[in-house]
Amino acid sequence: MIFSPNAIQRLTRALVCTALLALCYGPLARAAVPEVSYTVSLASPEQHLVEVQIMLPPGAGDRELQLPVWNALYQIRDFSQYVNWVRAKDRSGKPLEVLEINPSRWQVKGAADGAIVEYQIYEDSPGPFGAQLNPHHAFFNLAQLLMYAVDAREVPLSLHFSRVPSDWSIATPLSSQDDSFHADNYDRLVDSPVEIGKFQESDFDEAGGHFRVIIDADPSDYDAQKIVAALHKIVASAISWMNDRPFDSYTFFYHFPRGPAGGGMEHAYSTAIDLNADQVKGGLDALTGVTAHEFFHLWNVKRIRPQTLEPIDYTKENYTPALWFSEGVTSTAEGMIQLRAGLLNEQQYLVRLGEEITELERRPAHLTQSAEQSSLDAWLEGFGYYRRPERSISYYNKGELLGIMLDLAMRDSSHGHASLRELLQWMNLNDAKQGKFFDDSNGVRQAAEAVSHADLGWFFARYVAGTDEIPWDDFLRSAGLHVEAVTNTVADPGFLGSRNFDGPMAVAAVTPGSEADRAGLQVGDSIVELQGKPAGQDSRQQLSRLSPGDTLSVKVRSRRGGERELKWKVGARHEISYEVKNLDKVTPEQHTRRAAWLAGEAQTDSSAGSSGK
């Protein structure tokens, strides 16, 4: 929803309404569902300071308020580090005692008749996972900003913004009424990002849904028409693949900063995506990939959701072994959506598949850490050592490959009648639409077996829970493909980069004694600039284009926050890459299977034939 705000004091009105209800209707009003209302004041954009007022309805005498310690990213970030002060008063303005229970939780005393809690918080974390107020704009992930009343997390909430500059507008997927926004509960509220500023808006309709595109960037850096044309294709492809559109309206938020950027964050009714301006100018490949991924999340993880992520515990980690599916298979779906939308062709897809296989095979930890363990350990990804190739694999990487191999395995065991598409639709209908969360990997296995009518326990035991080498050729044979190992002399930058969530590349390992080591590159550094240009999600591809002897210049940010510029000569080494190639002789059945696989479709009776292993 977008509107130009005016300066009506919502808080005063809410206070009067609630007070009147309590006075006039007494017990009746107490029995009704109370509403917590928030007023967020964009007090000092230059200082990045936001002031929040929470109107608590009458209730228990001692009330607890919690600021989440994490949100969205599977990483403890302790947002309370930014809270400057907290205070509370009653309706007459008399101060109430506020007791700190732990660094993220406060208790307000004497709040039986309701209370007004106020706090000041510093917000200057840019990007789709952050919260930021500056003179240019505000973008908020609200869990980073808004405390919840522990006894009122499930109640309807209202949100009003005050001291918004007169030429700024507000965009959020939250429903609006008058000058405030509403959510049925806190979880829904904080799953709804908010952009406030002078953004560009486009709207379009596709497949019966309404889509808003909010772009905050320099207009000379992008072509909104081209972006909207690509979005039409992506949403049409995804909706037809899932045969479902569980929303009326959906919002895309884009930021294209000229500095470092990269990443996307999924929400049930929106996504926020940051890409470096150069990545958007040079073509839309990066944008369509991350957009297809984040859009598909509206099903996978937001609605088709593992039990271990629910209920959300904002006070500590929600450990889940299912991110290989929720993230990795979302990447599998990203590829399918791009293929079906004509944004990726067969050859490009197979090249990418080879790169993913190469990435997994090159990490020694693929023999020691399973896809489920990688999911459980996601919370360790903030630590440099954890990201080393001998310590961990990526649940994005292995999960995407498992999605592809499971697709092929289901086709094999069902003579082409069942595919990943049927699996995802089954989980959507039998779990998501029934209000159920799936039983982690067991739930995926249950769905895979239900649609393929076959025992797939071996797949989950060996490759999901286990660390067996994946026999790529056995899976790819029915599509007329196999994997070839190719040894090349390649540029050796002297370090290994790893994807940190959906964010920028971080240095996972530095080769001892290498030029990079001598230049001072350290594990845990984030790559901010590569060859004089802001680093983005294509950093890995940029590095792969280097030749031995090239000079590599980077700007890095250390984990403590300081930035350094480093330069060194790229070395050389032998390296094995894996490429997905045609078998010497591809049969008509194999061609048919491949065509169905890359179309994301099951085979019809006439096309199914009797291929398979």
Ligand SMILES: [Zn+2]
């Ligand atoms: Zn994702």
